[in-house]
Amino acid sequence: MSTKEYTVSEKRHMGMKAASRISNTVIHIILVIISVIWLIPFVCIVIQSFRTEPTSMSRYLLNHPSIQYSWGFGNYINLWKSDFPRWYLNTFIIALVVAVVQTVIVLCMSYTLSRFRFKLRKPLMQFMLILGMFPGMLAMIILYQVLKDIGLAGANAIPGLILVYCASSGMGYYVSKGFFDTIPKSLDEAARVDGATRAQVLFKIILPLAKPIVIYTVLTAFMGPWGDFVFAKYVSGVTPSAYNVAVGLQSWLATDTMTNNYYTMFCAGGVVVAIPVVILFMCLQRYYVEGVTGGAVKG
Amino acid sequence: MYKKKIVPGVVKTVLGVILAGISWMVASVLVPKIKKSILTPYHYGEDGFWIWLILTVIFAAIGVFLLVLGIMELVRTSQYNQKVVQSGSYIKKTHEKNGFVVFFSNIGKKIAKFFVGIGKGIADLVKTFIHGDWKTKISYFVMGFGNITRGQILRGILFLLFEIVFIVYMVLPRGGAYWLSMLPSLGKVAPNPHGAYNEVLDQWVATPGDQSFRILLYGVLTIFFIIAFVYTWYVNIKQNKIAEEILKSGKPLKSGKDDLKSLVDDQFHKTLLALPTLGILIFTVMPIIFMILVAFTNYSSINDGMNNGLFHWVGFENFKTMFSWDVGGVNYSATFGEILLWTLIWAVFATFTNYFLGILVAMAINKKGIHLKKVWRTILIMTIAIPQFISLLYISKMFSLNGLINGFLIDLGIITPDKAIDFLGGNNPVLARIMVIIINIWIGIPYLMLIATGILMNIPADLYESAKIDGASGWKQFSKITLPYMLFITGPYLLTSFTGNMNNFNVIYLLTGGGPTNPAASGAAGNVGYTDLLITWLFKITQTGTAQDGSQYYLASVIGILVFIVVGVISLVVYSVLPSVKNEEDFQ
Numbered sequence: 001m002s003t004k005e006y007t008v009s010e011k012r013h014m015g016m017k018a019a020s021r022i023s024n025t026v027i028h029i030i031l032v033i034i035s036v037i038w039l040i041p042f043v044c045i046v047i048q049s050f051r052t053e054p055t056s057m058s059r060y061l062l063n064h065p066s067i068q069y070s071w072g073f074g075n076y077i078n079l080w081k082s083d084f085p086r087w088y089l090n091t092f093i094i095a096l097v098v099a100v101v102q103t104v105i106v107l108c109m110s111y112t113l114s115r116f117r118f119k120l121r122k123p124l125m126q127f128m129l130i131l132g133m134f135p136g137m138l139a140m141i142i143l144y145q146v147l148k149d150i151g152l153a154g155a156n157a158i159p160g161l162i163l164v165y166c167a168s169s170g171m172g173y174y175v176s177k178g179f180f181d182t183i184p185k186s187l188d189e190a191a192r193v194d195g196a197t198r199a200q201v202l203f204k205i206i207l208p209l210a211k212p213i214v215i216y217t218v219l220t221a222f223m224g225p226w227g228d229f230v231f232a233k234y235v236s237g238v239t240p241s242a243y244n245v246a247v248g249l250q251s252w253l254a255t256d257t258m259t260n261n262y263y264t265m266f267c268a269g270g271v272v273v274a275i276p277v278v279i280l281f282m283c284l285q286r287y288y289v290e291g292v293t294g295g296a297v298k299g
Numbered sequence: 300m301y302k303k304k305i306v307p308g309v310v311k312t313v314l315g316v317i318l319a320g321i322s323w324m325v326a327s328v329l330v331p332k333i334k335k336s337i338l339t340p341y342h343y344g345e346d347g348f349w350i351w352l353i354l355t356v357i358f359a360a361i362g363v364f365l366l367v368l369g370i371m372e373l374v375r376t377s378q379y380n381q382k383v384v385q386s387g388s389y390i391k392k393t394h395e396k397n398g399f400v401v402f403f404s405n406i407g408k409k410i411a412k413f414f415v416g417i418g419k420g421i422a423d424l425v426k427t428f429i430h431g432d433w434k435t436k437i438s439y440f441v442m443g444f445g446n447i448t449r450g451q452i453l454r455g456i457l458f459l460l461f462e463i464v465f466i467v468y469m470v471l472p473r474g475g476a477y478w479l480s481m482l483p484s485l486g487k488v489a490p491n492p493h494g495a496y497n498e499v500l501d502q503w504v505a506t507p508g509d510q511s512f513r514i515l516l517y518g519v520l521t522i523f524f525i526i527a528f529v530y531t532w533y534v535n536i537k538q539n540k541i542a543e544e545i546l547k548s549g550k551p552l553k554s555g556k557d558d559l560k561s562l563v564d565d566q567f568h569k570t571l572l573a574l575p576t577l578g579i580l581i582f583t584v585m586p587i588i589f590m591i592l593v594a595f596t597n598y599s600s601i602n603d604g605m606n607n608g609l610f611h612w613v614g615f616e617n618f619k620t621m622f623s624w625d626v627g628g629v630n631y632s633a634t635f636g637e638i639l640l641w642t643l644i645w646a647v648f649a650t651f652t653n654y655f656l657g658i659l660v661a662m663a664i665n666k667k668g669i670h671l672k673k674v675w676r677t678i679l680i681m682t683i684a685i686p687q688f689i690s691l692l693y694i695s696k697m698f699s700l701n702g703l704i705n706g707f708l709i710d711l712g713i714i715t716p717d718k719a720i721d722f723l724g725g726n727n728p729v730l731a732r733i734m735v736i737i738i739n740i741w742i743g744i745p746y747l748m749l750i751a752t753g754i755l756m757n758i759p760a761d762l763y764e765s766a767k768i769d770g771a772s773g774w775k776q777f778s779k780i781t782l783p784y785m786l787f788i789t790g791p792y793l794l795t796s797f798t799g800n801m802n803n804f805n806v807i808y809l810l811t812g813g814g815p816t817n818p819a820a821s822g823a824a825g826n827v828g829y830t831d832l833l834i835t836w837l838f839k840i841t842q843t844g845t846a847q848d849g850s851q852y853y854l855a856s857v858i859g860i861l862v863f864i865v866v867g868v869i870s871l872v873v874y875s876v877l878p879s880v881k882n883e884e885d886f887q
Binding site for chain 2: 020021024027028030031034035037038039041042044045105108109111112116118124128130131133134135136137138139140141142143145146149163164166167168169170171197198199202223226227229230245246249250253263266267270273274277278281282285288289292293
């Protein structure tokens, strides 16, 4: 091989390349570490859900002779026998109804605030901004009393929860309003000139264009009830049949001892809850990302 | 060339003087107390002083900072303006006003407008009554009469129906009039679950008595209803006036069919907004008003106004409790100060660690030459998909005394079993606080990564290219291009995430439950812990209670109002200085 003369700029270029190769390697290593850290809890939760011996202390990394451990589907079978299917059904019903109603309400709200110019528009938006600064926790005490008064707390907590989730969902209009704002107004005006009513404009022109944000709204509305803990706990009180999964599983962890199986059953329950939500989320991920990056930032 | 306004500088200076002044006044109260508490040990409230002192010092520092900033800005502006005038080529122009000034002058204007509007409305009503025909005059008493006689049957019937419903509601035995009349006292006869002896029946009969809770609730609702009625009545008269004028000019009136049609066309927004706003009104606004009022009563689980005792108005008593050094041996002031301080620290750390680390991760994934971009992203996004309560509860168990982490540490021989570390409980407040912040990073980075990825892709690539040609280093590029761009776009998001973190109930409550317990605040309601935010404290107050006081809902309300004030002030200040909060129409 003949030695080749490199110009200064070529040398500099090569130096930069080497530097970027090193930095890329470092970044790859960091990303691997990050991924491991982010995955550890999920891997652990899945592994632990197959343990059949009690207590939350685990020594699976190193083979510890003093602990007898065994594997099996015991937790999932126990789960099926416990109140868990009921909680699951409760949550599923809530999520389904809320997903439909909340989407309709949020879309109505955000579309109107994005497209119409009426006298109360600005005051309404400012008012809701101020309302949002009050801690929602405050409203819970009274909402619980009211629900109790009309018989929708305790054993009947499910319709009560649905009512409250749906009724207050108008507040979450920011993201989809941001999206509607990006659809050119000239489309509406053209249709109006052609004689379409406002309602026709919405259903025939805007909604088909707004598919990503509709899916985003449905997705977030559906996922919300799976994670709601405080209010559901408050409303369902001490009636286990009216728990949702979050309250139910938390009640297990709260009574976890060295001798019962609640900890591992919690893990199994967590896996059962997470699987459908994660699958749904992964399928619709594209829309979620679009919603978050498009609407949320502008909001 | 334009002149610069001096308003921003003046506002900052004045604000700085006010803040510094308040701090000075507070400090002048504090210092003698601290001296006293040093001289006399075991004096109540001695634990609390240093917290207020820290808060005061912080406020004073902010005040001085603003003062210096304001004066510097004033000097700079005046120099600039002199130059502009000297150059002789300046144009007069109405400038964009400072957010602060606009906000306050707008409030003033709005209030003035409101009263002028009411005055005009009343004058209008009188005029219409004098000049209107008999149909209009009767409509003052029978709503919708004019509409029906003029052929607008649908509108007329709706008006009439509303009036009938209103009157029936008001005069019912336990109707509007009753609730309103009880509102000032919140009930006189206490409900008695055990009942009183009834001689005729010869048995004990429960006496329902007055129910303060219902009185307050329905009293507020009745006031809502009355306002709605007055407004409807006003609309009814106005419509009569308009109808009269239209008929006079010889044009036909809108029929009921036209009205219905306009609901999907010109008035479509009313159709769309009716249901959502009604829901918000009943399930968000009403509870908030109720709870604000509760802060001025002694509503607790003992005096719950439903089954047990009455509650009544106490004025500002609860606020006094919250800010006093010593109420029955409890120093609420110090407890509140400490929790507020931690809430602010938490919000700052939780927001900015997530923000910068999220951007860094996003940049790392987006960097040229990084493989498997999709895989990294998907792994992170999975954390968003899994319901938070599962991951949070699981992590809290992982770090608990007999959890996974301790198990590993013991197995690896780093610690002995009897020295297991209680990361989140224990008696090490600093460790618990650091742990929640770190775990919150785990929760928050994926979300920030998503947002940052979207924005990073929108930064024009030629900016970087020209920077590279100029020889800018990676850090220079980040600090001069990426960061300013991100901050500009995500300014409002940062603000909402800051206030959101102040009220981040789930992370704290599910991880630590507020613990480890704070012994200094053991007397205060709600079993205060070191990682408690104001919002979790509020919740715990509603959940726990002593036998003698019950759950002190009134204290929870006071905290709620204070949280609102803190969040509101922060939002107001930040919004008025943010560059990216522009007219929303700019986006469209």
